Amino acid sequence: MDQQQISAYLLKNGVRPLQKRVKIMSYLVSKRNHPTVDMIYSDLIHEINGLSKTTIYNVLNLFVQSGVALALNIEGNEIRYDADTSTHGHFKCKVCTGVIDFRIKKEDLPNPMLEGFRIDEQHFYLKGVCSFCANKIEA
Amino acid sequence: MDQQQISAYLLKNGVRPLQKRVKIMSYLVSKRNHPTVDMIYSDLIHEINGLSKTTIYNVLNLFVQSGVALALNIEGNEIRYDADTSTHGHFKCKVCTGVIDFRIKKEDLPNPMLEGFRIDEQHFYLKGVCSFCANKIEA
DNA sequence: TAATGTTTTTATAATGATTACAAAAATATG
């Protein structure tokens, strides 16, 4: 997705495509690394002149409200952000602290009986050790 | 579960059943309300003389490490604790902020292909509006 | 039971992520 497409995508979802917003969304879409605010900040500060961490918080909160990003709560002390809002799961490695996606089909998620409940978000995540780190430990 | 049973349960899981630990676990088991540290503190401060919030943090971290409690990360700004370590899901209501359990069979959870990964924890949670709050809003 | 060593708890301070707020800058509108 180039900046044009990002702009159109934001606009379609009710987010005015201002420069910094487009750049932050670009970052999320291209890196796909489920960054924390700090990670975004330290990467983009070089690219965007005079970027403030508060702006990143503002923009991400707006993205989540508008439905163009997900806030992932896997560890209690950090929120990670994901521009992929389609159904999928997350795995967090305790060793390298990375978060990776895995595919789940929507119909494979449990469908609990919650009569009268309105369900807005579904989250499925795993914690453990990724194959890369598991290999290193063994060796 | 009375205090005797709680003590035995803790002991079996490698946690020395000291007084405050037993009371905190009793609280978790009897209330089943997925409390935050603050909720536990304000409820137990009346019952346990000279209880410190740091102790609750210590004890809960120990419980989680020992596998007798789960730390739930649903909202980024709070950790909730659950003494029910069996497979089940959680629903968080955006209106009343309460967290409730729902049944899931272990075999109904998605089983992603993650070759070589070690999976320690599985979490499935939903966010939305519970039936009670949904009714109130409609009326 | 008394003496001693270890573990646990406490109180305070420190940390770290997030939000509140008001001023400055950017953007849109007439």
Add this chain to the structure above:
DNA sequence: CATATTTTTGTAATCATTATAAAAACATTA
């Protein structure tokens, strides 16, 4: 171009959690 609105910024405030060292509780041994 002038004005009104929205966004961003920088600083300070907030809130949950952890670090730390002293005090208290507990277990062990004589």
